[in-house]
Amino acid sequence: MAKDYQGEEILVVRRSLFDELGEFQGINADVDAYLPSLLNPENNFFMDRGAAEDDPSHKQLIPYCIFRVKDDQGTRYLHYTRGKSGGESRLHAQVSIGIGGHINPVDQREDHLGFDTYMAGVEREIDEELNIEGGHTNKIVALLNDDSNTVGQVHLGVVHMIDLENDDVAANEDAIANLAFTTLEELRGELYDRLETWTRCCVDVIEEL
Template sequence: MSFRTWNRSFRGMSKYAGEEVLVVPRSLFDELGAFEGIRTEGLDGAIARLLDPTSHFFMDRAAAEDDPTHKQLIPYCVIRCGTRVLNYTRGKSGGESRLHALRSVGVGGHINPVDTGGGKTGPDAYQAAVERELEEELRFDVPHTNRIIALLNDDTNPVGQVHLGVVHLIEIESDAIHSNEDALADLTFTELEELNGPMFDRLETWSQFCVRHLAEG
């Protein structure tokens, strides 16, 4: 169970209710080679460093949201069926109020200790957390594949300055997927060409980066 589901029972508490999130030092990001937008070069090595248990740790989210000396690791899962990409409108029950009402092609969120089997870290714990997150937010009626295709960074706004996206490409053969979360409203599959065209300006910034990357092949 992800923290977002657990948190619904505690709406009267503070905004993050003591949530802890997985972070890496900004200094490590700079050491790996700071960038803006999508990065695919040297991906395997960068991912290995980021997911090394000695590189990341859990930090209080309330502190992390205002601390640009750390980057919160965010699995950002793009789900593709042929030439169509899953997209949705971020509802008010989502954890990041600054992104509400924007359309997104990314499913996922913060990694919490509860997601990793009691606070374990490392590549295996991370991948297990991502799969649990997907299964909680969506109901898959078909098999799916899951692979990391890029890193994603945007330091031009307050949200991006404290987050680092790990872009996963989830590929399926049928669009038999349904939302299990109120935060994922108006779930639909749309042709990549349309997302990269008429709908582009309606997408959140991270989604724009991903759509442009996929459209460029």
């Protein structure tokens, strides 16, 4: 049974644009080769989410924010288990290090559908999903594509590295369960088999991002 998204509209680009820029599988850190075109208002537009979820001729632009803290305990990454109340039923119960979601019309700024609109959506998603005490920096470090499954075929991830001042972070949504910080060794060890595909892609190369 198809999920009712209640008329939600989300930012997309045509799959053909992604192919023209250079299709790839996995992580691509050459952000400058893709982002200006993807966030050009002439190339992106809002589309009904219900239609987009089953339409691989379009790619939904999804910020995928990784939260990192460096302190006397070393470098640790925020991770969580996706709960049943999350928006993507195909990812339930999987472990993720990515926070983010769709860019919606409410995020539009004066640049229409450009970089400012996109970043407004990113910060809105962070504020909705997490309660962060302390400052943070936000840097786009890579793009992420996985056409090996039905979820990945309709999404294109924009990977952000968020460096936190401290580890005082709490979840704002039931969809984010078991929130905690962990080391890269644990993510590549006992947790690895439970990681969602996008998180695996990031964990495999995270030192290079």
